[in-house]
Amino acid sequence: MAGHTVYTLSEVSRHKSKNDCWLVIDGRVLNVTKFLEEHPGGEEVLLESAGKDATKEFNDIGHSKSAQNLLLKYQIGVLQGHTLKNNEQVGSTEEPKKKEMSAFVIKDDLTPKYAAVVEFAAPLLVAGSYFCYRYLTPSS
Numbered sequence: 001m002a003g004h005t006v007y008t009l010s011e012v013s014r015h016k017s018k019n020d021c022w023l024v025i026d027g028r029v030l031n032v033t034k035f036l037e038e039h040p041g042g043e044e045v046l047l048e049s050a051g052k053d054a055t056k057e058f059n060d061i062g063h064s065k066s067a068q069n070l071l072l073k074y075q076i077g078v079l080q081g082h083t084l085k086n087n088e089q090v091g092s093t094e095e096p097k098k099k100e101m102s103a104f105v106i107k108d109d110l111t112p113k114y115a116a117v118v119e120f121a122a123p124l125l126v127a128g129s130y131f132c133y134r135y136l137t138p139s140s
Contacts (some may be wrong), residue, residue, distance in 0.1 A: 004084075005029075005077030009053065012079070016051030018043070024053040027082030030074040053079070 007029045015022035021033045023046065036043040041061075049057055078084060 006080050007077050008080045013051040016047070018047065021046060021050045022076075023049050023051065024079050025055050025058045025071055027055075027079045027084065028071055028075045029077040029079055030071060031076045032074050035070070035074060 009024070012022050012024055012029055015031070018036065019033065021036060022029060022031050024030070032039075032046055036046055039046055
């Protein structure tokens with residue numbers, strides 16, 4: 001664990017205000033004070049988890065890959081007793097290389113464009129015809 005700043009959970013728990021907000025995710029101690037206003041879910045979400053281990057809450061939401069990469073940007077150390085995986089660096093802000101993605105659009109829909117209008121209008125015409133027939137035909 002050489003080179004890593006190690007914090008205890010009690011040290012992290014002292015940083016739970018809007019001006020000093022730390023939390024723990026996957027054993028990483030994060031200082032998210034500057035990120036509070038940028039958080040898409042609002043600062044309240046982060047403040048509720050401030051000073052605690054927020055791993056479960058973070059994973060339950062299903063964050064994007066870019067959100068997971070932000071963990072590295074705001075990491076200031078590790079939680080005592082936690083070891084990082086081999087490929088994880090403390091404080092590393094390098095973005096992973098993005099793979100180029102190509103897409104092919106295959107249009108197998110051979111129905112004419114007016115088919116959608118007919119599918120909508122035909123039942124209305126049938127229903128309208130029925131009600132006109134019922135209204136105009138004398139009841140016996």
